[in-house]
Amino acid sequence: QMIAKGLDFPDVTLVGVLNADTSLSLPNFRSAERTFQLLTQVSGRAGRADKLGQVVIQTFNPKHYAIQLAKKQNYEKFFGIEMNMRHRGGYPPYFFTTQIVTSGPNEADVAKKMFEIDGQLKQVLSSQAVILGPTPKPIMRINNQFYYQLVIKYKKEPELDAFLEDLLLNSQKEARQKLKLKIDRDPIDFI
Known part of the structure; x- marks a missing residue:
């Protein structure tokens, strides 16, 4: 959690996320967004400057689009899928x-x-x-x-x-x- 909050630890080269999909089961239309945000933030903290980094993610739902697209750091595709889901579900920013x-x-x-x-x-x-x-x-x-x-x-x-x-x-x-x-x-x- 400290790493996800943006604190800078220059020697961190390995980050592990346990139960990365926990928030996906919450009754919240923003759960995929929060999961994607956490995983992309954490993965950005592993390895700095000239040091290579690794991220290990534990999940029971590895095929979920938020986890797959966070793995690929594909913000645009995540945004497109998420906006489509919200439009179909009748959630902000469409409603x-x-x-x-x-x-x-x-x-x-x-x-x-x-x-x-x-x-x-x-x-x-x-x-x-x-x-x-x-x-x-x-x-x-x-x-x-x-x-x-x-x-x-x-x-x-x-x-x-x-x-x-x-x-x-x-x-x-x-x-x-x-x-x-x-x-x-x-x-x-x-x-």
């Missing part, structure tokens, strides 16, 4: 995403609130918008707080801003019931 998260100490209350929001959104959004969820977050419970989420994928939704603003205002009243609401436009990840 906008907004993540709504509710949390609180009682799972039933948190889930109920998220399903209420889902029902309200279906009244506001056009048929072109896609709602993923509601679902528990991948890490569902932290410090006795339960987390549920939904993600909206859309191109243009003129009524969404006003809806989200009202949702935030109303959530302040529910804070007394220990329910919290978070809205993240264009989230970095969904974890």
Whole structure:
């Protein structure tokens, strides 16, 4: 990790990456990008100036395009494949995403609130918008707080801003019931 962060170790000529494909299994549309980025950064650190370097990558998914193209340092081809995947999947930069998260100490209350929001959104959004969820977050419970989420994928939704603003205002009243609401436009990840 220290090498990937950009610290310069001039005598490093061998870099090993264990479980290089771990992030590929995360529920995140940027997982291939992160894997490619990590592998290309690390491989750039092995060998400096007149010293040759080697990179050893351990993976259970050696044929994945992110790993194959990182091995070849082929940025352009990776970009082309990744943009095609995102376009087909309806993810940025072709679509906008907004993540709504509710949390609180009682799972039933948190889930109920998220399903209420889902029902309200279906009244506001056009048929072109896609709602993923509601679902528990991948890490569902932290410090006795339960987390549920939904993600909206859309191109243009003129009524969404006003809806989200009202949702935030109303959530302040529910804070007394220990329910919290978070809205993240264009989230970095969904974890």
